[in-house]
Amino acid sequence: MFGGPWKFRLRPSRLPEPGAAAPAQLEHVQLEILAALGDCEGAAADRIRSRIRSVRSGADLLLLRGDIYQAVAREHCEAEARRRLKFLLPGLNGRMPESGTTRS
Numbered sequence: 001m002f003g004g005p006w007k008f009r010l011r012p013s014r015l016p017e018p019g020a021a022a023p024a025q026l027e028h029v030q031l032e033i034l035a036a037l038g039d040c041e042g043a044a045a046d047r048i049r050s051r052i053r054s055v056r057s058g059a060d061l062l063l064l065r066g067d068i069y070q071a072v073a074r075e076h077c078e079a080e081a082r083r084r085l086k087f088l089l090p091g092l093n094g095r096m097p098e099s100g101t102t103r104s
Contacts, residue, residue, distance in 0.1 A: 025058075026055075026057070026058060026061075029058065029061060029088075030052055030053065030055070030061070032088060033052050033061065033064075033068065033088055034049060034052055034053075036068070036072070036084045036087070036088055037049060037052075037068065037071060037072070039075065039076075040071045040072060040074070040075040041075065042071075042074075042075075044067075044070070044071055044074070045071045045075070048064060048067045048068060048071055051064060051067070052064060065085060068081075068084075068085065068088075069081045069082075069085055072084050072085075
């Protein structure tokens with residue numbers, strides 16, 4: 001009953017994702033994002049920095065867009081948050097699905 005093919009799909013794959021970033025590229029993008037959050041303070045920004053350091057793929061970084069946006073917008077303004085995300089997203093190109101980009 002519970003031994004169907006869904007169990008195979010739930011197990012994490014040890015193979016790299018198609019188009020996944022090489023570890024050095026991922027680290028470079030992580031450092032860029034951490035720099036963009038460099039002047040943001042508070043517990044929320046600290047949690048985001050911790051999550052950024054622990055991601056395993058560029059897709060995981062893309063999932064943090066909203067959190068990064070909110071941290072920068074809280075510290076500065078929404079326009080600055082949009083500017084920083086627009087600057088960061090090209091670093092994730094080639095490692096993300098095309099549909100994962102922000103709206104302009």
